Amino acid sequence: MVRQDRIDVLNKIQDKNGSKVIAYITGDRQQLFQARIAEDAVRIMFDHLLKLGRSPKLKRIDLFLFSRGGDVSVPWRIISMFREFCEEFVVLIPYKAHSAATMISLGADRIVMGTKAELGPIDPTLVRAAAGETTMPPPEISVEDVSSYISFIKDRAGISDQSALAQVVSLLANNLTPLTLGSVNRQYSHIRLVARKLLASRNEKLDEDKIAAIIEALTEKMYSHGHAIGRKEAKELGLPIDNADNDLDEMMWALFQDYEQMLGLRTPYDFEDILTSQNKEEHTEKDVPMAVIESVASLNVFEINATFKRRRQIPANPQINVNLNFGLPPGVDPAQLPANFQQIIQQILTQISQIVPKLVQEEITRQSPIIGIEARMYGGKWKEKSATPSQ
Numbered sequence: 596m597v598r599q600d601r602i603d604v605l606n607k608i609q610d611k612n613g614s615k616v617i618a619y620i621t622g623d624r625q626q627l628f629q630a631r632i633a634e635d636a637v638r639i640m641f642d643h644l645l646k647l648g649r650s651p652k653l654k655r656i657d658l659f660l661f662s663r664g665g666d667v668s669v670p671w672r673i674i675s676m677f678r679e680f681c682e683e684f685v686v687l688i689p690y691k692a693h694s695a696a697t698m699i700s701l702g703a704d705r706i707v708m709g710t711k712a713e714l715g716p717i718d719p720t721l722v723r724a725a726a727g728e729t730t731m732p733p734p735e736i737s738v739e740d741v742s743s744y745i746s747f748i749k750d751r752a753g754i755s756d757q758s759a760l761a762q763v764v765s766l767l768a769n770n771l772t773p774l775t776l777g778s779v780n781r782q783y784s785h786i787r788l789v790a791r792k793l794l795a796s797r798n799e800k801l802d803e804d805k806i807a808a809i810i811e812a813l814t815e816k817m818y819s820h821g822h823a824i825g826r827k828e829a830k831e832l833g834l835p836i837d838n839a840d841n842d843l844d845e846m847m848w849a850l851f852q853d854y855e856q857m858l859g860l861r862t863p864y865d866f867e868d869i870l871t872s873q874n875k876e877e878h879t880e881k882d883v884p885m886a887v888i889e890s891v892a893s894l895n896v897f898e899i900n901a902t903f904k905r906r907r908q909i910p911a912n913p914q915i916n917v918n919l920n921f922g923l924p925p926g927v928d929p930a931q932l933p934a935n936f937q938q939i940i941q942q943i944l945t946q947i948s949q950i951v952p953k954l955v956q957e958e959i960t961r962q963s964p965i966i967g968i969e970a971r972m973y974g975g976k977w978k979e980k981s982a983t984p985s986q
Contacts, residue, residue, distance in 0.1 A: 596853040598894060598980075604850045605891050608657070611843060614685065615647050618659040618850070620887040622858035623691065630885040630897065632665025632695045637672050639888050639895050639977050644680045646892040656681040658703075661851060664694025664715070667782065671789050674702035674796055683798065687839075688712040689851035697813065697824075700834075702793035707837045708826040709844045714834075715824060716817035717786055786814060797835070805833050858884050866903050866968050877904035885975075899975035907963035 596604075605616050617640060621630035647653060656677055677684050686692070686703040693715030700706045700714060708714075790810045794801055801809075812832050817824075830836045839847060855861060869878055879902045886897040933939075 596849075601850060601853055601889065602891050604846055605889075608659075608687075608843065608846050608850075609891075611846075612655065612657055612685070614655040614657045615653055615681075616657045616659055616687070616890065617643050618854070618887065618889045619662070620660075620851075620854045620858065621662040621665065622860055622885050623663045624858065624860050624862070624864060624885075628859075628864060628883055628885055628899075628901070629663070630665075632662050632669050632699075634666060634669055634672065635977065636886070636888060636897075637669065637676065640673065641676060642895075643888060643890045643892060644676070646890070647680060649680050652679075653681045655683040655685060657685045657687050657707075658699070659687045659689070659847070659850065660692050660696055660699060661688075661690055661854065662693065662696040663691060664696055667695050667698060667717075667786055667789065670695055670698035670702065671792060673699055674793055678796065687847055688714070689847040691715075694718075698790060698793060701790055701809075702796050703835070704798050705835050705837050706829070707839050707843070708829065709839045709847045711848070712839075713823040713825055714829055716822055717790060717813045718815075718817070790814075799835070801833075809833050854887055857887065866970075870903075870905060877902065888977075894980045895977050896980055897975065897977050899972050901970060901972045903968055903970040905965050906967040906969045908966050909959060909963045 605618070608614075608616050619636065619640065621632055623629055644656075647656070658673075658677065674684070683704050684702070685705045685707060686700045687707045687709075688700065689709045690711050691713055692700055693713075694717060697714045697717050701717075706714075787810055790813070791806055794806045794809060809832055824832070826836050826838055866878075870876065879900065881900050882898045883901060884896050884898050888895045
């Protein structure tokens with residue numbers, strides 16, 4: 596589709612639901628170009644909401660949502676903002692709405708799920724990488740994994756002796772920095788507080804027992820962070836799920852497929868293959884689209900630049916053997932060389948000075964095994980695209 600085609604689909608969805616629609620898509624392309632729900636999107640959404648008008652409140656706003664998750668502090672910002680503009684807030688899910696995207700869904704009055712739609716657990720993950728580390732993908736740890744580890748030691752392994760427990764915790768501390776452990780404890784409490792606030796924000800109120808059961812199911816009883824919760828299971832958890840009818844399901848899927856193509860979500864990005872095929876140690880990608888916020892009024896795309904290069908282990912004492920194959924041709928008598936021989940020699944030495952460093956670097960590179968890929972992302976920002984149909 597071009598933008599005008601998407602506008603037509605958005606209008607059809609709006610007419611069918613009696614609503615206004617804003618789409619928020621964060622790409623799940625693996626490795627470097629995987630986007631996350633982040634605070635900077637809130638300001639962009641606010642611009643879209645302002646264009647819809649805030650007085651009087653709209654009857655209904657739909658958020659068309661696809662994301663693998665992100666910053667767990669953002670869902671409450673989004674929900675509280677949307678509720679300033681509408682009487683009813685609905686989330687439309689064509690496919691994945693995991694983690695922080697599931698949390699956004701918890702704050703909706705209705706969650707409309709397509710045939711392929713899936714929610715996920717809301718146990719957050721934390722990046723374990725040290726400041727400045729650029730190895731990809733960055734190591735992560737689940738907040739619930741740390742809690743489960745302690746529970747396993749105490750309840751399953753039956754270790755109750757305080758000195759033994761201290762040793763077990765010491766092993767954990769050796770693998771995680773104190774700041775990471777502090778973040779784990781803070782996120783463990785924060786995720787439950789926010790989930791409760793989101794569920795309590797709905798127009799149709801839930802009793803405390805129902806809220807507690809939903810939070811427990813989505814944090815502790817889903818034993819895998821990657822578990823996909825389909826619409827049947829979501830209903831069984833007590834969430835306000837509506838199955839999209841066939842017409843709406845088709846429109847939602849068609850719209851998602853266009854965003855999928857726009858962000859290249861089905862195009863694998865193999866860094867090693869690119870470097871090898873181009874015989875390069877370093878490569879840069881410019882203006883890569885990673886996320887989209889779109890309504891009938893306007894289109895915003897988050898684009899970023901990225902440079903990635905091979906990371907090599909340089910040997911302590913590389914053996915450099917550079918053969919220049921330089922010498923006078925056989926049978927040439929230096930005494931018979933022309934008067935400008937010295938100038939010729941100088942030109943040759945200049946050429947050698949340019950060639951030798953390159954040969955030395957190539958030889959060091961050849962002797963240095965590849966141990967990973969380093970990446971740097973820069974220049975990322977939201978860009979407002981033209982509202983013309985060609986977008």
